[in-house]
């Protein structure tokens with residue numbers, strides 16, 4: 021690759037948000053590095069699609085919950101490919117709905133490791149480097165669970181809520197050093213075969229049909245939002261944004277109380 025290429029790293033690059041963001045940044049001239057846990061074939065396919073359309077990309081299989089995995093990845097990229105200008109932390113902590121008594125301690129802790137601690141580890145090894153260079157962006161995909169706890173969401177909501185606050189503390193410390201931290205609340209379902217698709221299995225296609233046309237977020241469209249966030253001028257940075265399909269009720273209006281009975285007043 022040429023020396024001038026900026027690097028875009030995605031941690032959690034499946035065929036949904038992660039892979040589409042990688043494609044968008046590669047289209048824009050970045051060398052995209054896609055990291056995911058287990059699907060070597062899927063990784064190869066995404067990297068191949070980027071290369072076939074004239075972009076630069078590399079792939080890495082890694083389990084981000086393991087010690088040193090994220091830190092070694094960042095070191096290897098910065099030494100072997102180039103400085104990471106923009107990074108997307110895209111790992112979720114969704115395990116489906118589980119009542120309190122059916123949420124083992126190890127499950128609760130794994131949610132925190134992936135949703136929150138992994139982001140802290142990434143930030144600790146990468147943000148000081150970005151600050152030294154005076155520029156960089158950290159994009160963090162988030163979910164409704166970051167802003168609203170619900171029954172059965174103990175592990176997920178605790179991890180994502182903590183991650184939202186972590187994004188605010190990182191922003192407070194690193195924005196003045198030139199590093200843009202953006203927290204993207206994805207408040208709706210995504211057409212993501214490797215995550216929601218696997219969670220729903222055979223019901224995925226029927227689910228999308230039931231949601232109707234444009235009732236599910238297209239990760240290719242969302243990728244444009246990520247691109248925009250990473251390239252905002254420094255006088256106008258977004259820290260938090262939320263997105264949902266037009267047919268979905270926003271998280272703050274969901275479960276509305278029964279209509280007010282004005283007659284009984």
Ligand SMILES: NC(=O)c1ccc[n+]([C@@H]2O[C@H](COP(=O)([O-])OP(=O)(O)OC[C@H]3O[C@@H](n4cnc5c(N)ncnc54)[C@H](OP(=O)(O)O)[C@@H]3O)[C@@H](O)[C@H]2O)c1
Pocket residue numbers: 031032033034035036037038039055056057058059060082083084085109110111112113114134161162163164206207208209210211212213214215216239
């Ligand atoms: N999908 C939705 O409906 C939805 C809705 C709201 C918010 N979100 C948020 O969107 C983000 C995920 O985006 P997406 O759903 O579109 O998924 P995606 O980008 O298609 O895929 C995410 C990838 O993360 C990888 N991953 C999981 N655990 C990992 C680990 N320990 N180490 C390394 N990689 C790991 C998986 O790789 P392998 O497949 O190789 O194991 C998976 O394919 C999450 O932050 C989630 O909270 C998603």
